[in-house]
Amino acid sequence: MGAQRAPAQQQSVDTPDGFGVAVVREDGKWRCAPMRRAALTSLAAAEKELCEIRSAGAVFGLLDIDDEFFVILRPAPAGTRLLLSDATAALDYDIAAEALEKLDAEIDEEELEDSDPFEEGDLGLLSDIGLPEAVLGVILDED
Numbered sequence: 001m002g003a004q005r006a007p008a009q010q011q012s013v014d015t016p017d018g019f020g021v022a023v024v025r026e027d028g029k030w031r032c033a034p035m036r037r038a039a040l041t042s043l044a045a046a047e048k049e050l051c052e053i054r055s056a057g058a059v060f061g062l063l064d065i066d067d068e069f070f071v072i073l074r075p076a077p078a079g080t081r082l083l084l085s086d087a088t089a090a091l092d093y094d095i096a097a098e099a100l101e102k103l104d105a106e107i108d109e110e111e112l113e114d115s116d117p118f119e120e121g122d123l124g125l126l127s128d129i130g131l132p133e134a135v136l137g138v139i140l141d142e143d
Contacts, residue, residue: 015041016093018064022050025129026057039063043073043082043098050075058129065089069117071099074125083121085140088112 020035039046040063050061050073060074069086082103089096091112100107105120119140123133 016066016095018066020046020061020063022053022059022061024053024055024057024059026055035061035063040065041095043071043080043095043102046071046073047075047080060126063095065093065095069093069096071095072121072125081122081125083119083123083125083136085119086117087120088115088117 015037018040020037020039022033022035024031024033035046035049039049039061046061046063050059053059058074060072063071063073065071069084069089071085072083074081080102082099084090084096084099084103087096087100087105087107090100090107091109100120103121107120119137123136123140126136127133
């Protein structure tokens with residue numbers, strides 16, 4: 001029985017605080033649902049969970065990690081579109097480092113250490129559903 005509890009305890013230590021929300025826009029209506037905790041530690045897990053949602057409309061995920069940064073994922077047949085609100089978070093969070101890797105961002109650790117927070121990824125990933133790139137940029141500029 002102790003062996004069964006160990007993975008749950010390990011997960012709570014390794015899983016940051018935060019939440020994930022799957023968002024669907026279909027027939028002019030929004031629907032949101034909480035995502036599994038695994039989405040906070042793995043983009044692959046988040047992407048898989050979003051791909052399991054069947055919808056003819058837009059599907060995307062919002063991940064809030066420790067109230068420090070967020071990730072927006074939008075699966076598509078041509079590949080998942082992605083935005084990381086703070087690339088410097090990759091110094092402390094594996095999921096942020098995974099996002100930079102998936103984005104093929106050529107940023108080295110020294111550059112991150114010397115930088116103020118900055119976004120990396122696709123600012124236009126929600127523009128077709130009412131959040132233009134410029135507005136998302138303004139949101140990201142706020143602390």
